[in-house]
Amino acid sequence: MSKCQQCIIRQFNSLKHLSKEELVRVSACKTSKIVKKGEYLFEEGTRINGIFCIKDGICKVSKMSENGRNQTINLIKKGDLIGERSLISDEPSNLNAIALNDLEVCFIPKEEIIRDLKSNPTFTMSVLNDLAKSLKNSDNFVVDMAQKTVKQRLAETLIKLEDKFGTNDAGIINLQLSRDDFANIVGTATESAIRLLSEFKKKELLEFKGKEIKILNPKGLEKIAQGFS
Amino acid sequence: MSKCQQCIIRQFNSLKHLSKEELVRVSACKTSKIVKKGEYLFEEGTRINGIFCIKDGICKVSKMSENGRNQTINLIKKGDLIGERSLISDEPSNLNAIALNDLEVCFIPKEEIIRDLKSNPTFTMSVLNDLAKSLKNSDNFVVDMAQKTVKQRLAETLIKLEDKFGTNDAGIINLQLSRDDFANIVGTATESAIRLLSEFKKKELLEFKGKEIKILNPKGLEKIAQGFS
DNA sequence: CTTAAAATATGATATTTATCAGGTTTTTAA
């Protein structure tokens, strides 16, 4: 198994603040696994007892509402850590993590990381920083969900996806989501997501062929996200 | 000015993990202030550079949406800390904090707390814990906002308010909010909040006289929050 | 290659919610 010390991925997250010795220890007790597209990395209600470092692939973080509908909270990509909350509280996870495409992850047990948290303040501050950023994102997300229309939210989602995952040479967003995935991110019915995507296409804000989406007029989408429509 | 060492409020938050010496230092550099009802404790876009400890009163945390509408994110009460995020990032606050009634707060400058974070792992873990809990709350809030109807959200809000602030001898919730406040928590128009409160009253789920609200049938409200209506 | 299943699409309709408009009551300040 590859060693954390040599893993380039750690440069993208808090693990970069670990010393060489700490990394060696972490490396010794980590495990790796592959999660196939559509399978769970972890499930709501289970204890995860450690953090996952995403080496490759994209992971959808979601939660069931009491209404029985699924809401996607976040998309996690290569280089991100997930499961930080399990370090702190002993409660089972309140979230699902599902592979959107084949996922390569490392798992570091809780005790190991806690040991580092207690001894390495720089590492701890970095983890605090991550949580703080997530919290800010989440708060902003609440405001959007509460105050924006479905159309605004979909426009915003498209912009954010392009930002986060980039495009290929042809300008197509480097992430293929089903209409249902879009609906679950935006918090709407699948039919509504489909209709709005078609509307955006008709208005030449974007074009798509199946799941391949290319944004043609980002400014226009931005306007819509801000409520000018 | 009163001393942190003798302040009973700190028992309710992470500050309880500070040692006597640390508390003496904190106490020496803290400042106190009163914020009158309706005034800002701090404003979106300003740098706060420290944390506030709420000694008395209730504070509304909110954010303007791009649509120009206000969304209340959280209600903070006696014993809570607020502003933890400013410890970590240097960005200005993305939130407003407004006094719902007269507020008595202490302010502890950032540098002082960071010093303690670096030297006291128990304190740090407690702050991490707070952030993690907030994040969980926020995530749940996102799901509610995205997936529940206004009626469900209002019912849930009422239950949560009673939980958090309790009731007086007459069973009236210990917090007086305007209909507009309710609308901003639930994320709806003021008229809609009014209509639904009236509907709940008609169904004898609650009774109210002005801003004094008494829940009569908590199970019934719970049912509605879960989507049975 | 063929067929069944899943995903996408679109129309019709019902429901939810916002908006506007006009009241009444309560609170605030002079």
Added chain:
DNA sequence: TTAAAAACCTGATAAATATCATATTTTAAG
């Protein structure tokens, strides 16, 4: 105490969104 302002309330209507029904296209499996 009284006038003005703010908060509250209700109805009518419009807009947004969900739901249901059904057709088409795409994908997956045999």
